[in-house]
Amino acid sequence: MTDTEIIHNVLQGDQRAYKWIVEKYSPMLFRVVMGFVHNQEQAEELVQDTFVKAYQSLAAFNHKSSLSTWLYRIAINQSINYLRGKKIKHFWTSLPLGFSGRAAGPDPLSQMEQQEQSHLIRRAMDSLPEKQRTAFILSKYEDLSQKEIASVLKTSEGAVEQLLQRAKAGLRKKLGKP
Amino acid sequence: MNNGSYDKRVEAFIKNERSLGPSPFMATRVLAKLEALSTPGTSRCRPVWATIALAALLTGAILGGISLGNSYKAAPMETRAIVVNDHAMENLGSYFNLDSE
Numbered sequence: 001m002t003d004t005e006i007i008h009n010v011l012q013g014d015q016r017a018y019k020w021i022v023e024k025y026s027p028m029l030f031r032v033v034m035g036f037v038h039n040q041e042q043a044e045e046l047v048q049d050t051f052v053k054a055y056q057s058l059a060a061f062n063h064k065s066s067l068s069t070w071l072y073r074i075a076i077n078q079s080i081n082y083l084r085g086k087k088i089k090h091f092w093t094s095l096p097l098g099f100s101g102r103a104a105g106p107d108p109l110s111q112m113e114q115q116e117q118s119h120l121i122r123r124a125m126d127s128l129p130e131k132q133r134t135a136f137i138l139s140k141y142e143d144l145s146q147k148e149i150a151s152v153l154k155t156s157e158g159a160v161e162q163l164l165q166r167a168k169a170g171l172r173k174k175l176g177k178p
Numbered sequence: 179m180n181n182g183s184y185d186k187r188v189e190a191f192i193k194n195e196r197s198l199g200p201s202p203f204m205a206t207r208v209l210a211k212l213e214a215l216s217t218p219g220t221s222r223c224r225p226v227w228a229t230i231a232l233a234a235l236l237t238g239a240i241l242g243g244i245s246l247g248n249s250y251k252a253a254p255m256e257t258r259a260i261v262v263n264d265h266a267m268e269n270l271g272s273y274f275n276l277d278s279e
Contacts (some may be wrong), residue, residue: 015212022205030200040198047200051208052215121191140192175184 003067010058022051025068028142029075035137036079038122046082050075065151072152076134083126124174132167135160 001020009017026047033043033050054061054074061070125133131153138144138152146160153160201207 015209015216018212019205019209022208026200026204030198031196034195034198035192038195043198044200044204048204048208048211052211055208055212117187118191121188141196171188172184175187 004063007058007061007067010055018051018055021067025071026051028068029071031141032072032075032137033079035125035141036076036083036133042082046078047075050078053078069148069151072138076152080130080134120175121171124171127174128167128170132163132170135163136167136171139164 003021006017006020010021029047029050030043033046034040037043037046050071054071057074061067125136128136134153135149138149139146144152146157146164149160150157153163
């Protein structure tokens, strides 16, 4: 059954059909939202809200873009709005399954160093301008092509290439500082 | 951190975050939330008419208070002078002026 058929069924009142969409698209939306919030619980909340919002706006989905592109847009907007609204500071400290936790060795010193390294990377990523960060996340967390990213961001492939280059340069610059 | 080291660190960080996945109960939670939203009486949103009624009630109360306040008129002062003969009144000053005793 195609996405279009599923959407048709959902719009006919078959709410259970929506489960198929959630199961299919939740992993990819989760990865993208994780790139923004770096927190598993918060990412789950935002993905859940994304699907609720998508369900409520499903009638307005015009099939001009693919369902995945449309869902990406909603998830990105949800994440950016969440970060703008909350303006969370030091949210990385609450990360229960962070980079440091798994990659750390038994040595407490190396564990601390890796924790610090994760903090620096998160801070550098979060300080990127919104468009650069979004393009970077879609590229690195979802392996989307420049064409697909351009479709999500409603821009040209050339603009996406520039955004990615600037994002990488920005990260290098920020992480290059001691 | 040089560029090579930076790339490795960032890639490792992203790889770790990518390895996490959503809860297997995500679909169930979403459907439960949708059902809760579609069930009458469970909506957390206040209907528009209730908001308007509440605003009207508060506005009425405030305007009523203002008009009541404006309608108050103080009782007119007696223009007639009160003549009090205090000749027979006790001089209380003599009780406080103890030094003179």
